[in-house]
Amino acid sequence: METKTGADWPIHEIARLAGTTSRTLRHYDDVGLLAPSRIGHNGYRYYDRGSLVRLQRILLLRDLGLGLPAIGEVLANERDVAAALRAHVAWLRQERDRLARQIASVERTIESVNEGGDPMAENMFDGFDHTQYKDEVEERWGKDAYTRSDAWWRGLGPAGQAEWKERSAALIRDWNKAFEAGETADGEAAQELARRQVEWLTTVPGTPAATPGQDVKAYVTGLGEMYVADARFGANYGGPGGAAFVRDALAVYAQRNLGG
Amino acid sequence: METKTGADWPIHEIARLAGTTSRTLRHYDDVGLLAPSRIGHNGYRYYDRGSLVRLQRILLLRDLGLGLPAIGEVLANERDVAAALRAHVAWLRQERDRLARQIASVERTIESVNEGGDPMAENMFDGFDHTQYKDEVEERWGKDAYTRSDAWWRGLGPAGQAEWKERSAALIRDWNKAFEAGETADGEAAQELARRQVEWLTTVPGTPAATPGQDVKAYVTGLGEMYVADARFGANYGGPGGAAFVRDALAVYAQRNLGG
DNA sequence: CTTGACCTTGACGCAGCGTCAACCTTTAAC
DNA sequence: GTTAAAGGTTGACGCTGCGTCAAGGTCAAG
Numbered sequence: 001m002e003t004k005t006g007a008d009w010p011i012h013e014i015a016r017l018a019g020t021t022s023r024t025l026r027h028y029d030d031v032g033l034l035a036p037s038r039i040g041h042n043g044y045r046y047y048d049r050g051s052l053v054r055l056q057r058i059l060l061l062r063d064l065g066l067g068l069p070a071i072g073e074v075l076a077n078e079r080d081v082a083a084a085l086r087a088h089v090a091w092l093r094q095e096r097d098r099l100a101r102q103i104a105s106v107e108r109t110i111e112s113v114n115e116g117g118d119p120m121a122e123n124m125f126d127g128f129d130h131t132q133y134k135d136e137v138e139e140r141w142g143k144d145a146y147t148r149s150d151a152w153w154r155g156l157g158p159a160g161q162a163e164w165k166e167r168s169a170a171l172i173r174d175w176n177k178a179f180e181a182g183e184t185a186d187g188e189a190a191q192e193l194a195r196r197q198v199e200w201l202t203t204v205p206g207t208p209a210a211t212p213g214q215d216v217k218a219y220v221t222g223l224g225e226m227y228v229a230d231a232r233f234g235a236n237y238g239g240p241g242g243a244a245f246v247r248d249a250l251a252v253y254a255q256r257n258l259g260g
Numbered sequence: 261m262e263t264k265t266g267a268d269w270p271i272h273e274i275a276r277l278a279g280t281t282s283r284t285l286r287h288y289d290d291v292g293l294l295a296p297s298r299i300g301h302n303g304y305r306y307y308d309r310g311s312l313v314r315l316q317r318i319l320l321l322r323d324l325g326l327g328l329p330a331i332g333e334v335l336a337n338e339r340d341v342a343a344a345l346r347a348h349v350a351w352l353r354q355e356r357d358r359l360a361r362q363i364a365s366v367e368r369t370i371e372s373v374n375e376g377g378d379p380m381a382e383n384m385f386d387g388f389d390h391t392q393y394k395d396e397v398e399e400r401w402g403k404d405a406y407t408r409s410d411a412w413w414r415g416l417g418p419a420g421q422a423e424w425k426e427r428s429a430a431l432i433r434d435w436n437k438a439f440e441a442g443e444t445a446d447g448e449a450a451q452e453l454a455r456r457q458v459e460w461l462t463t464v465p466g467t468p469a470a471t472p473g474q475d476v477k478a479y480v481t482g483l484g485e486m487y488v489a490d491a492r493f494g495a496n497y498g499g500p501g502g503a504a505f506v507r508d509a510l511a512v513y514a515q516r517n518l519g520g
Numbered sequence: 521c522t523t524g525a526c527c528t529t530g531a532c533g534c535a536g537c538g539t540c541a542a543c544c545t546t547t548a549a550c
Numbered sequence: 551g552t553t554a555a556a557g558g559t560t561g562a563c564g565c566t567g568c569g570t571c572a573a574g575g576t577c578a579a580g
């Protein structure tokens with residue numbers, strides 16, 4: 001008969017010593033993170049001092065937020081603890097920043113709701129007036145452009161117009177999402193959005209993007225600049241920062257995929 | 261035969277319009293968040309403009325970080341959008357702060373590892389020297405106290421000493437965990453820790469907590485004050501802030517349970 | 521012998537879909 | 551008319567880290 005303070009302890013005892021639960025210990029056994037030092041003839045798990053030290057390291061790392069697989073690697077290599085922690089802290093910072101952006105976004109939404117500019121309103125698309133850009137379109141791309149564009153627009157009919165507006169709304173939403181998620185302008189997500197944006201542009205006749213043979217690259221790049229320069233457009237993308245993000249993504253996309 | 265721009269669209273189409281996937285739409289159907297407006301004789305799902313509006317609200321709220329059940333409630337009540345968002349932003353802030361504390365904690369650990377004071381070291385308990393507090397114990401609680409305490413300590417034997425050190429280490433770890441998790445001193449978690457701390461104190465003979473009839477309440481409260489005043493103890497609890505947390509928790513516990 | 525405390529394995533649950541799998545329908549093409 | 555490509559359907563597993571029963575063995579005490 002062993003004394004209780006002998007070579008090892010039963011599972012509940014060691015759990016108490018380390019400040020965790022027996023269920024957790026069984027889980028660590030299942031996933032191969034910490035095996036009992038001994039298993040009784042009855043299947044009972046027993047842990048000795050070595051297991052306890054390892055367990056305490058595991059719990060320390062877990063409290064720092066590392067995942068169990070990551071902990072397993074750290075304990076296996078034993079060398080790059082600091083490296084693993086540095087990588088981990090970088091990830092933590094990203095998460096914190098993402099949360100900060102999301103908080104800002106929610107706060108903007110609350111404000112917007114309070115001011116009655118309810119983004120949840122059923123008629124959120126009905127504020128979209130195609131003709132409000134008449135003068136500007138004519139000035140930028142000529143009178144023909146507006147006439148053609150307007151004819152196209154009327155030709156779509158109510159359902160078609162709704163669909164077009166929805167696609168543009170989805171695009172704006174996704175740009176915002178990517179921006180707030182901290183994507184980089186030359187990253188995969190942003191570039192996919194740029195592709196969608198260009199594809200979407202081609203549905204509008206009279207624009208260079210829809211007219212083969214024109215300098216699409218310059219057009220798309222210039223469009224991005226306009227998003228930044230024109231506050232009305234920029235507002236759709238979450239302010240100057242968001243517009244700049246869109247501009248950069250479009251510039252990268254144009255450079256890589258549109259010609260030259 | 262309906263025209264494509266008619267009353268409703270098939271699942272993939274509406275997913276594209278809203279910028280999500282058909283799988284997501286089926287999931288929303290499964291959990292009762294968004295049902296198709298019509299189901300074909302073949303089982304196909306079709307969505308109309310109403311579904312689309314609802315879907316866009318769902319996606320908007322989801323991007324703000326709300327869970328699907330919460331979104332369901334908001335859309336059902338329709339009124340307290342702002343209230344739900346305010347509650348949500350409070351939760352987001354908590355998370356952000358928790359991450360900030362965890363970042364600080366990981367950074368401290370990195371520093372500690374770099375300086376060689378490796379908290380992962382196998383012999384992390386061996387730096388614990390019971391006799392280092394000799395003079396102090398004598399000064400505070402008299403010579404007898406130290407003698408008794410020392411005899412008790414030697415009497416534990418190596419295994420018993422190890423266990424005792426481990427329990428104290430676990431306590432310190434759990435206090436830190438609770439502090440960094442943003443627990444309040446009078447909260448459930450902190451009070452449970454206080455209970456453990458007092459229970460643990462009673463294992464040390466010669467202290468009032470282990471001696472019935474003494475003023476345990478004053479002792480425990482005073483102990484907390486000492487944690488704050490004495491930097492050596494405070495260091496174990498993550499600096500002054502952590503020590504103050506422990507002190508407050510102990511004070512609340514003593515007030516509530518160690519009655520007068 | 522019984523009670524009660526502690527042990528075992530097994531399996532569901534959670535959040536939100538991604539990702540096969542196995543099997544129809546519709547549509548466009550030949 | 552047939553066929554192959556799309557796109558639809560209902561399951562069901564996977565991911566993270568255990569909490570939480572459930573059903574049933576083991577062990578020390580009365």
